[in-house]
Structure formats: C-alpha cells, structure tokens
Amino acid sequence: MIEPLKVLIVEDEALLAMELETLVQDAGHSVVGWATSLAEAKDMVDTTQADIAFVDIHLTDGPTGIDVAEYIGDKNSMVVFMTANPKRIPDHFAGAIGVIAKPYTMSGLTSALRYLQEGVRRPPPTSERPAGFTLSPAFEMVWAPAA
Amino acid sequence: MDWKRTREPADAWHMTDDLHVEQGKGDPFAAAIRATRMSMIITDPRRQDNPIVFANDAFLRLTGYERHEVVGKNCRFLQGPRSDKEAIAQIRAAIANETDLSVDILNYRKDGSTFWNALYISPVSNDKGELQFFFASQLDVSDRKRSEHRITADKDRFEKAVKERTAELEAALEAQTTLLHEVDHRVKNNLQMISSLILMQSRTVSDENLKRSLGTMLERIEALSTVHRRLYQSKDVSRFDVSDFARDLISDLLTASGRSEINPTLDLEPIVIPAEKATPVALMVNELVTNALKHAFKERPDGTRSGSIGIKMSQPDGHLNIEVSDDGVGMADATGDASFGMRLIKSLARQLRAEIEWRDAGPGTRVVISMPNGPQPKGNQS
Numbered sequence: 120m121i122e123p124l125k126v127l128i129v130e131d132e133a134l135l136a137m138e139l140e141t142l143v144q145d146a147g148h149s150v151v152g153w154a155t156s157l158a159e160a161k162d163m164v165d166t167t168q169a170d171i172a173f174v175d176i177h178l179t180d181g182p183t184g185i186d187v188a189e190y191i192g193d194k195n196s197m198v199v200f201m202t203a204n205p206k207r208i209p210d211h212f213a214g215a216i217g218v219i220a221k222p223y224t225m226s227g228l229t230s231a232l233r234y235l236q237e238g239v240r241r242p243p244p245t246s247e248r249p250a251g252f253t254l255s256p257a258f259e260m261v262w263a264p265a266a
Numbered sequence: 267m268d269w270k271r272t273r274e275p276a277d278a279w280h281m282t283d284d285l286h287v288e289q290g291k292g293d294p295f296a297a298a299i300r301a302t303r304m305s306m307i308i309t310d311p312r313r314q315d316n317p318i319v320f321a322n323d324a325f326l327r328l329t330g331y332e333r334h335e336v337v338g339k340n341c342r343f344l345q346g347p348r349s350d351k352e353a354i355a356q357i358r359a360a361i362a363n364e365t366d367l368s369v370d371i372l373n374y375r376k377d378g379s380t381f382w383n384a385l386y387i388s389p390v391s392n393d394k395g396e397l398q399f400f401f402a403s404q405l406d407v408s409d410r411k412r413s414e415h416r417i418t419a420d421k422d423r424f425e426k427a428v429k430e431r432t433a434e435l436e437a438a439l440e441a442q443t444t445l446l447h448e449v450d451h452r453v454k455n456n457l458q459m460i461s462s463l464i465l466m467q468s469r470t471v472s473d474e475n476l477k478r479s480l481g482t483m484l485e486r487i488e489a490l491s492t493v494h495r496r497l498y499q500s501k502d503v504s505r506f507d508v509s510d511f512a513r514d515l516i517s518d519l520l521t522a523s524g525r526s527e528i529n530p531t532l533d534l535e536p537i538v539i540p541a542e543k544a545t546p547v548a549l550m551v552n553e554l555v556t557n558a559l560k561h562a563f564k565e566r567p568d569g570t571r572s573g574s575i576g577i578k579m580s581q582p583d584g585h586l587n588i589e590v591s592d593d594g595v596g597m598a599d600a601t602g603d604a605s606f607g608m609r610l611i612k613s614l615a616r617q618l619r620a621e622i623e624w625r626d627a628g629p630g631t632r633v634v635i636s637m638p639n640g641p642q643p644k645g646n647q648s
C-alpha cells in the first residue's frame with residue numbers, strides 16, 4: 120500500500136473544488152487546503168505541508184496559476200495544472216508535472232490520482248497514463264522515457 | 267540637301283568634313299543624321315574635355331539651345347540639380363572605359379525646364395581600333411517616366427491599402443480566435459460543473475434506482491466532456507478524430523465501472539469526422555458500450571462477469587463503419603433506462619443518416635453502424 124497524498128487545491132470555482140475534494144478523499148488521500156487566488160495559495164503553501172497541488176490556471180485574481188506553480192516549485196512541492204485551456208500553459212510548464220485537461224471524467228481523475236500517487240511516492244509510475252492527462256516535457260523524460 | 271553649304275561654326279564645318287572622310291558614306295548618310303527627328307550629337311574625346319563637335323537640329327529643338335551655344339562644349343550643361351548622381355557616374359564611366367551605355371537621366375533645357383532623356387552613348391573607333399568619337403542619341407521619354415511614376419505611386423497606394431486591410435483582418439481574426447478560446451473555455455468549465463453537480467447529488471441519494479439513473483446521466487455527460495476535451499486539442503477545430511475518442515471512452519468506462527475482468531479489443535483506423543457529427547457519434551458509441559457493459563455479461567459462479575468488448579472503426583469508400591461487439595449473453599432486454607438508451611441510439615442514427623443493425627454474433631451481440639462520411643483531409647490533424 121502506497122502512502123496517500125496530501126493535496127492542496129488551487130481552484131476559483133467552489134463547485135469544482137468541492138468535487139475535487141470529494142474525489143481526492145474517495146481515493147484515500149487528504150486535502151490540506153483550498154485556495155482561490157495567488158495570495159491565498161502562497162499563504163497556504165507557506166503554512167501547510169502538501170505533497171502535490173492541483174492548480175487551475177485562471178483564479179479569482181486572473182491567470183495567476185502559473186505564478187502559483189512557480190512559487191510551489193521553489194518550495195520543492197509538486198504541481199499538476201487543471202485547466203480547460205491547456206494552450207495557456209507555457210512550454211516549460213513552470214516546473215509542473217503535467218496537466219489534467221478539463222472537463223475530466225470521474226474515472227479520468229481517479230486514474231490520474233493513482234498515477235500521480237505512484238509518481239510522487241515511487242517514481243516512475245507504473246500504471247497506464249490516464250486519458251486527458253498530459254506530462255510536461257521534463258517529466259516525460261523522467262517518468263515515461265521512450266523505450 | 268547639301269549639308270556642306272549650310273551655315274555652321276568653323277568647328278562644325280571641319281567636323282562634317284571629317285565625318286564625310288572617315289565614314290566614307292557620302293552625303294546621303296550625313297544628311298539623314300542631320301534631318302532625323304532623333305536628337306543626335308557627336309563628341310570628340312581627342313579634344314580637351316570631350317566637346318560636342320556635331321549636333322543635329324532635333325538636338326537643338328529638344329534642348330532649346332542654338333547650335334553655337336552647344337558646339338565646342340561638354341554636354342554636361344544638360345545636367346542640373348535633380349539629375350541623378352548615379353546616372354551621371356555611369357555616363358562618366360562609359361566615356362572613361364569607352365563602352366556603350368543606355369541610361370535614363372533627367373536633363374535641363376536652356377529655359378530651365380526638365381525632360382527625361384533616354385540617353386544612348388556609343389564609342390566610334392576607326393579601322394585601327396583607335397577611338398575617334400562618341401556618338402550619343404537623346405530621346406524625350408518624359409511621358410513614359412510620368413506614367414511610370416504614376417504606376418509606382420498607384421502601386422504604393424494600393425500596397426498600403428492592402429497592408430492596412432490585412433492588418434484589420436488579422437486583428438479581426440485574432441479577436442475571433444480569442445473569443446473562440448473564451449467560449450471553448452466556458453463550455454468546458456460548464457460541462458465540468460454539470461458533471462460535478464450530478465456527482466455530488468448522486469452521493470446524497472440512497473435509492474439505488476435513482477443512483478443508477480444519475481450514474482447513467484453522468485456517463486452521458488462525461489461522453490460529451492470527452493468530445494469537448496478532444497475537440498479543441500487539434501489545430502483544426504472543425505474536425506474530430508473519432509478513433510481517439512473511442513480509445514479514451516473505453517478506458518474511461520472500464521475504469522469507472524471497475525470492470526477489470528472485461529477485456530477490450532480495439533481495431534481503430536484513424537478516422538476524422540466533421541465537428542458537428544462528433545457529439546451524436548460519441549453519444550451513440552457511449553450508449554452501445556455502456557449497454558454492453560451493463561447487460562451483456564451474466565454473473566459466473568465465481569461472482570465475476572468477464573468477457574470482451576470490441577470496437578472496430580473503418581472507412582470503406584466514403585463511409586464510416588463502427589462496430590461494437592461483445593461475447594455476452596446476446597440481445598439484452600430493453601427495460602427501463604435501456605429503452606430510453608435504445609430510443610436515443612435510433613434517433614441519433616437518424617440524425618446522422620446512419621444505418622444501424624443488431625446482429626446475433628453467437629456468442630454475444632454485434633451492433634454495426636454505417637454512415638456516410640466525406641473524404642478524409644490530407645495530412646496529420648493533431
């Protein structure tokens with residue numbers, strides 16, 4: 120049994136944050152906080168211990184998800200973007216593992232959680248990469264090198 | 267006309283004598299040069315500063331000078347402040363190198379007015395190859411130059427107008443693209459919200475039938491979500507790869523149902539359909555696969571309901587063929603929600619002008635959908 124993940128949710132839509140929290144908990148992980156803006160996210164990153172953050176690109180104070188990712192990256196935590204507009208993510212992914220494209224499906228997200236749990240706890244992940252999940256070029260090299 | 271008897275300055279008399287002697291062509295040749303409407307001069311490079319030694323009447327008419335004013339002078343008096351420096355340099359070089367030259371240059375008349383001169387200069391040598399004269403002809407091409415200038419000005423104006431219009435159109439396209447991304451973003455977010463609402467609601471429901479019903483609804487919404495997620499991943503938003511969709515859908519449905527004992531067999535050609543057909547095709551495939559998952563496999567003594575589900579997509583001659591098959595118990599009973607599912611499939615088939623057929627595959631069922639699909643675009647879509 121792999122140790123569950125402590126998850127930070129950075130998402131401006133309350134409903135989506137609620138659902139994500141439910142799905143994260145259902146999968147056996149815990150949610151350590153929910154932030155809706157860059158400032159809240161920074162505060163939460165400083166005061167909680169999260170293994171991984173799910174970060175929407177567009178937050179209440181604009182497209183600041185990228186800044187959130189960079190801030191978290193400096194603290195040596197992992198980031199996964201969740202966005203309906205993956206084209207807004209810079210080529211370097213701001214250090215993030217990858218992106219879960221919205222709209223995701225319930226099982227798509229559950230599979231992504233399992234994949235990420237393996238990747239964070241026992242890299243590289245062994246389960247199949249879920250539909251709707253894209254790895255960043257940097258993590259592609261480490262987690263899924265071409266045979 | 268006997269040109270020897272016309273009144274000329276002394277130099278010109280000698281000159282015409284010289285010409286007569288050197289060319290040895292006799293009077294008719296010289297007379298022709300004197301009388302032609304083409305302006306012509308001859309200069310003598312053996313004399314100091316290469317002066318004009320002969321000028322015909324046409325030259326005098328063109329430039330407005332009297333003969334005595336030009337003969338004995340270098341022809342640079344035709345140049346003025348607006349004469350092109352580059353053209354002047356070319357003339358100098360041609361004289362120095364004793365070569366032919368054809369050049370357009372702006373020249374000045376005696377009264378200060380200007381004309382465009384299509385100047386032709388050619389060295390004339392004797393039998394021994396020694397340079398004797400320069401022959402030069404002048405043609406007034408002011409009209410041609412004017413229309414050239416007008417054409418250039420028109421072209422510049424036209425190009426400027428095209429540039430401005432292009433910039434406007436590019437800005438409009440940019441705005442439209444931004445708008446499309448914004449709308450796409452909202453559609454995806456709203457689909458995500460709808461899924462979330464159904465999911466959260468179904469968790470609070472204890473009635474098993476109601477829970478199942480909400481579950482089926484969620485599957486259908488999620489099929490739409492998968493379409494939309496896939497639709498804007500390609501560069502061409504008007505085309506949709508239906509086989510990529512099928513791969514996502516089957517892995518999603520198998521994971522969601524936790525039915526790891528079901529073995530999917532996929533035989534998928536890459537097939538692109540117009541975006542407007544994406545949703546009905548996706549919903550139809552979703553219904554057929556979920557139907558098979560729910561009803562085709564009977565529980566075995568060990569409690570599992572194993573089997574395999576196949577999706578095959580091919581496109582023989584302008585048609586899209588989709589086969590969804592299982593090796594289960596055969597035609598499922600259409601009850602409750604399944605009957606709505608069946609109506610949905612048939613209505614979508616009608617919308618797509620698709621023919622749909624249920625076949626007994628013994629064991630299991632094979633559903634074959636065949637619909638017209640246009641020619642495939644060339645090149646990679648993603």
